[in-house]
Amino acid sequence: MQSVKHLLSLISAWVLPLTLAFGQTAATRPNILFIMSDDHAAHAISAYGSRVNQTPNLDRLASAGMRFNNCFAVNSICSPSRATILTGKYSHLNGVPTFNRFDGSQPTVAKYLQAAGYYTCMIGKWHLVSEPTGFDRWSILPGQGVYFDPQFIEPNGQHMIRGYVTDIITDLAIDFLKNRPKEKPFFLMCHHKAPHRSWEPDEKHRAMFASRQIPEPPTLRDDYATRTDAIHECQQKVFADLTRRDLKLEPPADLKGAARNAWLGVKPTEVETTVDGKKQKLTGEALNAWKYQRYMQDYLACIQSVDDNVGRLLDWLDKNDLSKNTLVIYTSDQGFFLGDHGLYDKRFMYEASVKMPFIVRWPGMTKPGTVQEAMAINPDFAPTFMALAGLPVPADMQGRSLIPLLKGERPADWRTSWYYRYYHDPGDHNTRAHYGVRTTTHKLICFWKKDQWEMYDLVKDPDELHNLYHDPAQKDTVAKLKAELYRLKKELKDEDQFAYQQPP
Numbered sequence: 001m002q003s004v005k006h007l008l009s010l011i012s013a014w015v016l017p018l019t020l021a022f023g024q025t026a027a028t029r030p031n032i033l034f035i036m037s038d039d040h041a042a043h044a045i046s047a048y049g050s051r052v053n054q055t056p057n058l059d060r061l062a063s064a065g066m067r068f069n070n071c072f073a074v075n076s077i078c079s080p081s082r083a084t085i086l087t088g089k090y091s092h093l094n095g096v097p098t099f100n101r102f103d104g105s106q107p108t109v110a111k112y113l114q115a116a117g118y119y120t121c122m123i124g125k126w127h128l129v130s131e132p133t134g135f136d137r138w139s140i141l142p143g144q145g146v147y148f149d150p151q152f153i154e155p156n157g158q159h160m161i162r163g164y165v166t167d168i169i170t171d172l173a174i175d176f177l178k179n180r181p182k183e184k185p186f187f188l189m190c191h192h193k194a195p196h197r198s199w200e201p202d203e204k205h206r207a208m209f210a211s212r213q214i215p216e217p218p219t220l221r222d223d224y225a226t227r228t229d230a231i232h233e234c235q236q237k238v239f240a241d242l243t244r245r246d247l248k249l250e251p252p253a254d255l256k257g258a259a260r261n262a263w264l265g266v267k268p269t270e271v272e273t274t275v276d277g278k279k280q281k282l283t284g285e286a287l288n289a290w291k292y293q294r295y296m297q298d299y300l301a302c303i304q305s306v307d308d309n310v311g312r313l314l315d316w317l318d319k320n321d322l323s324k325n326t327l328v329i330y331t332s333d334q335g336f337f338l339g340d341h342g343l344y345d346k347r348f349m350y351e352a353s354v355k356m357p358f359i360v361r362w363p364g365m366t367k368p369g370t371v372q373e374a375m376a377i378n379p380d381f382a383p384t385f386m387a388l389a390g391l392p393v394p395a396d397m398q399g400r401s402l403i404p405l406l407k408g409e410r411p412a413d414w415r416t417s418w419y420y421r422y423y424h425d426p427g428d429h430n431t432r433a434h435y436g437v438r439t440t441t442h443k444l445i446c447f448w449k450k451d452q453w454e455m456y457d458l459v460k461d462p463d464e465l466h467n468l469y470h471d472p473a474q475k476d477t478v479a480k481l482k483a484e485l486y487r488l489k490k491e492l493k494d495e496d497q498f499a500y501q502q503p504p
């Protein structure tokens with residue numbers, strides 16, 4: 001703790017000379033508006049070529065800025081991604097491999113920016129158990145929070161706000177911007193709860209999607225041939241694992257309390273519903289298709305409200321003459337399976353899960369309507385914020401500033417591979433722990449508790465349907481990927497700190 005305080009005071013002393021050295025003066029340092037939703041897959045954004053929805057406000061941001069096509073979460077679940085974004089470090093160094101408590105006494109990018117004169121604020125989903133540190137103002141949802149009439153925790157207590165959570169978080173963000181000290185640049189983390197499970201839209205957006213037929217993804221009926229045990233064993237399957245609660249089925253009126261909850265927790269194999277005005281009993285393939293529709297209709301309706309609210313924030317910046325000197329980011333804490341491989345949720349190192357949407361508008365610096373193919377990872381976010389504030393990137397942050405990429409300059413030594421590690425096993429969905437490496441062309445995954453491996457050629461098989469690990473023709477490729485995996489693991493100081501035991 002003492003060393004952190006010492007470090008922060010040193011940084012304060014450095015700020016003036018360093019900002020001058022980095023060419024960012026107090027007057028030119030940009031405001032940073034970081035909007036992050038929860039579980040919003042890039043392939044549910046029309047700027048990313050979505051087949052399932054339209055997101056005009058996110059598209060507006062993308063057309064005025066840069067869309068990253070290859071931005072990834074290095075541990076694809078909520079709390080670990082948040083801890084990584086704050087610290088610039090992998091889970092094994094920031095101490096949050098699963099849903100455990102974040103040690104708020106460690107250095108974070110919010111603390112560094114606050115010490116450097118930024119006005120810092122955190123609004124919405126926090127999900128790190130401990131209270132936020134390094135923020136001048138914060139208002140967070142307890143745990144996962146709820147969609148309707150949510151509670152918020154603030155430094156001086158907890159209170160409920162009536163309404164829909166996505167609207168309220170945006171209201172709070174605007175209130176913060178209105179009442180900020182105008183002489184300081186701001187760093188605002190605006191974290192939406194939506195579209196996290198249990199996917200509860202407000203009435204307006206629910207109605208928009210209620211009768212919409214959503215196209216099925218090509219891998220919805222993946223038979224998992226050639227894959228190892230993990231995907232067979234996991235319980236995050238659209239057809240097998242969605243509950244009556246997920247599907248918004250109405251319990252019998254006489255059921256109360258625990259009995260009602262038990263009824264809602266059932267994964268139904270038969271559902272009575274109304275199709276084209278007629279009551280029907282759905283089973284088998286008809287029920288499977290219906291489950292996918294119910295899941296996606298609600299998930300997409302939640303996203304539509306996020307999109308509307310991003311539009312509100314962008315409008316507010318425009319009206320208050322803040323758009324020019326504010327860097328705006330839209331991202332999600334990880335991706336999500338939208339029926340891809342027959343799954344919902346995230347966790348696996350497969351593309352739909354690890355790929356984060358990442359859209360950045362930075363007027364005057366980032367060329368409008370550009371697309372970035374270089375690989376970014378969520379440990380890069382904190383170093384990027386440091387560099388934007390004109391601060392040196394601390395040596396123990398494991399990512400790299402994205403500023404050169406945002407300016408359209410790709411450093412010759414930019415990464416061509418990155419390391420992944422997921423720990424929450426069995427977790428909520430019986431998903432096996434694994435680590436792996438992804439390059440620009442291949443992916444190697446090791447489920448270390450069983451010593452089972454998968455290898456994919458992402459160029460020939462972008463849907464990751466053909467595990468080539470045991471293919472004799474791929475022997476050399478597998479050996480090279482293994483060498484790279486262990487090189488990265490060592491370089492990142494992953495010494496299996498949480499391999500077999502996670503913090504409580």
Ligand SMILES: [Ca+2]
Pocket residue numbers: 038039077078333334
């Ligand atoms: Ca999440």
